[in-house]
Amino acid sequence: MNYSKMKPKEVRSLIREGKITGTTSGMCAGYAQANLVILPKELAYDFLLFTQRNPKSCPVLEVSDVGSRNLRYIAENADIACDIPKYRVYEDGILTGEYTSVEHLWRDDFVSFLIGCSFSFESELIDAGVPIRHIEENCNVPMFITNIECEPAGIFNGKMVVSMRPIPYAQIIKSVMVTGTMPKVHGTPIHIGDPSVIGISNINNPDFGDCVKIKEGEVPVFWPCGVTPQSVVMNVKPKIVITHSPGHMLITDTKNIDLKY
Numbered sequence: 388m389n390y391s392k393m394k395p396k397e398v399r400s401l402i403r404e405g406k407i408t409g410t411t412s413g414m415c416a417g418y419a420q421a422n423l424v425i426l427p428k429e430l431a432y433d434f435l436l437f438t439q440r441n442p443k444s445c446p447v448l449e450v451s452d453v454g455s456r457n458l459r460y461i462a463e464n465a466d467i468a469c470d471i472p473k474y475r476v477y478e479d480g481i482l483t484g485e486y487t488s489v490e491h492l493w494r495d496d497f498v499s500f501l502i503g504c505s506f507s508f509e510s511e512l513i514d515a516g517v518p519i520r521h522i523e524e525n526c527n528v529p530m531f532i533t534n535i536e537c538e539p540a541g542i543f544n545g546k547m548v549v550s551m552r553p554i555p556y557a558q559i560i561k562s563v564m565v566t567g568t569m570p571k572v573h574g575t576p577i578h579i580g581d582p583s584v585i586g587i588s589n590i591n592n593p594d595f596g597d598c599v600k601i602k603e604g605e606v607p608v609f610w611p612c613g614v615t616p617q618s619v620v621m622n623v624k625p626k627i628v629i630t631h632s633p634g635h636m637l638i639t640d641t642k643n644i645d646l647k648y
Contacts, residue, residue: 411635426497450498461641479626512562576608
């Protein structure tokens with residue numbers, strides 16, 4: 388089935404019914420996707436401050452009301468507890484489970500943060516003639532924990548996570564310019580070229596996602612990634628945090644073009 392041509396509400400319905408459980412890259416072309424962090428209200432201010440201090444890796448698209456599973460702005464009639472294909476639950480910094488729904492874990496003090504995702508600019512790159520390797524190979528984007536320190540806020544601190552896409556050398560400037568128009572979904576790359584400079588020892592062994600082929604004449608390009616909060620969560624070990632599983636996003640009703648202004 389060609390999910391790229393479907394409307395977000397149609398795909399969210401299939402996800403809620405358990406008919407889609409895989410990664411969402413390439414789905415609903417032209418619409419923004421979002422990373423998810425759900426945590427107790429007592430941690431929400433510190434996390435909001437963390438996102439404000441780290442806007443490249445954590446650009447906030449929406450914050451829910453306390454205890455609400457619904458969103459006001461970016462996705463009509465979405466249920467944040469079951470409209471993402473796969474969730475991760477961290478307890479005391481340890482991954483304790485992956486689920487297709489977290490309804491059974493929902494609490495009245497939960498606050499949801501929806502954070503911009505680089506999947507959103509991929510359709511813009513494709514329209515500009517830039518190849519997206521993980522879409523070509525039908526797998527998840529490779530993601531790496533770097534040596535780049537995030538700006539701390541309250542209890543939250545840790546390393547930035549990046550996503551990597553191999554880009555033909557002649558199209559690097561174009562890729563920077565296209566993604567630079569979309570700062571709400573990470574914007575320009577954080578690094579281009581030698582991965583060891585940002586602490587990545589093996590480009591073929593990502594911390595999250597899948598390995599992809601880098602062809603001759605291509606250069607690895609790294610963008611800040613909304614999986615950064617998961618790296619931070621593993622570092623600071625709060626009692627409970629729920630996130631999306633890397634690559635399994637909320638597909639919003641917001642068009643990419645609306646994130647350029």
